Amino acid sequence: MKSTRQVVGIFLSTCLLPFIFLQSVQAQGSCRNPNQNQGQCLSIYDCQSLLSLVQQTFVTSEDRNFLRNSQCTNGVGRQPHVCCTNDRSYGPQDTTSTAPPVTPANPGQQGQEGQQGQGNLLPSPPKCGPHSFSNKVYNGNDTAIDEFTWMALLEYVDRRGRRELSCGGSLINSRYVLTAAHCVIGDVEKAVGRLTTVRLGEYDTSKDIDCVDGICNLPVIEMGIEQATVHPQYDPNDRNRVHDIALLRLDRPVTLNEYIQPVCLPLVSTRMAINIGELLVVSGWGRTTTARKSTIKQRLDLPVNDHDSCARKFAMRNIQLISSQLCVGGEFYRDSCDGDSGGPLMRRAYDQAWYQEGVVSFGNRCGLEGWPGVYTRVSDYIDWILETIRP
Known part of the structure; x- marks a missing residue:
């Protein structure tokens, strides 16, 4: 089914309530939250305290009211705008109520959190596998503009210098993309060309900037490949294609944003059985x-x-x-x-x-x-x- 992102409410399917009958308009950039603490009117995507509340598995009715009553107008960044402080609920908070600074995501931190003792290189929820923030569905099979934000496209160059997008992959942390071994070595080198580039943040390959219902993503990021590692037991001449898996190390850490986030992997601590018919x-x-x-x-x-x-x-x-x-x-x-x-x-x-x-x-x-x-x-x-x- 085809769905797009029109973010007009509080987002998860468990708490999708429209922002209506909202707080009074404050001076641009300045606002007061439901606790009457002063904050900044920002995109919810830039307000970690409220974004983390939205991303919880279960959101109480009190939390929903706090989110709804936190909306403000004349804010900065992508809608919806919220009055951003460190507050996550009604009443006194454990932390100060001044607005937290808005800083770009640090790829070296966001891509390094995972199981302790395993190098801490694979992220765990909520720093991987985020949900789409939209609830609008179109016809067909198109994804939403902010859905599956770990998806990667692999680009090849043939002997004539022509570029072609062929295989896919998925971002698993700020430095690595997971793909199939047959997308790296074997027949692909003759049929398509030499693998050179990973494209992240893509939605519609026919456009430079993708917009759906006035919601636009950020420009696509193209990353070079520092190293491609194919599983050592993969044989490109084996028709059984066992161990068909490979890792691509990007030439630099990718800066994560709402349109580029890693997928979660089934680590021992989070693994669940896969059932027939699921x-x-x-x-x-x-x-x-x-x-x-x-x-x-x-x-x-x-x-x-x-x-x-x-x-x-x-x-x-x-x-x-x-x-x-x-x-x-x-x-x-x-x-x-x-x-x-x-x-x-x-x-x-x-x-x-x-x-x-x-x-x-x-x-x-x-x-x-x-x-x-x-x-x-x-x-x-x-x-x-x-x-x-x-x-």
Whole structure:
């Protein structure tokens, strides 16, 4: 389904209430919050105290009222605007009520938080897998403009110097993108070209700046690749395509913003079982029923298949699947396809954040009924990821 971002209320599905009958207008930039403490009228995206309240798994009715009554006008930045202080609720607070400074996200901090003792290089909720802030739905399969903000596009250059966007990937911290090994080495080098660049913050590849209903994202960021690391057991000549996973180290830390955030990975502390029939989400800019590529980021909900049945199906084509491969889909005309390779297979799981459960690997053509797509199971490669990434 196609959805876009028109942020006119308090955002999570658990607390989507429109801002109505609001606080009186204050002088531009200056305001008083519901506790009558003076603050700055800012975009909620720049006010960490209230943004963190919105992102909680459960928001009480009192919290909703505080958020609603915190709105102000004549603010700075993207709407909606709130009177920003350190207050997160009614009444006296533990911290001072002066407005917190607005500073850009520090990529070295936001991308370094994860399990203790594991290098602290993979983020955990709420610093990964954020929800979309929009509640408007259109027709079709287009994502919203701020949905799946970890999605990456890989760019290649052929022998003639022509640039082409082909595979996908996902940002897992401020320095690394997770993708498929076959997007890095093997046939892709001959068929498409040499992998050179990672594009982040993309939505509509046909436009320089993407706007939907007056909401515009920030300019796309293009990052060079300092190092590409393919799983050591991946063999590009093996038709089974086992261990089809790779890491791309960006040439510099990416500055995170509301349109560029990392996805969560299923660490031991947050991992949940994947059940047969459960719907997972795949996203990318790959082939559709009407075009070789989509210019707009797409999403598709697909059911998990029984692994043994899927393995028997692919054995008919002399392809031997292993347990670290996940079968999803198999419905007519509903599948990941050319150009989606390397992209994430996702679900909302622990703490209601988005987790990447799979990497798009291969299938028997696209959208053939009874033939699921095959994905690399990310949870089986967490140890390798943690051993490979570095600050």
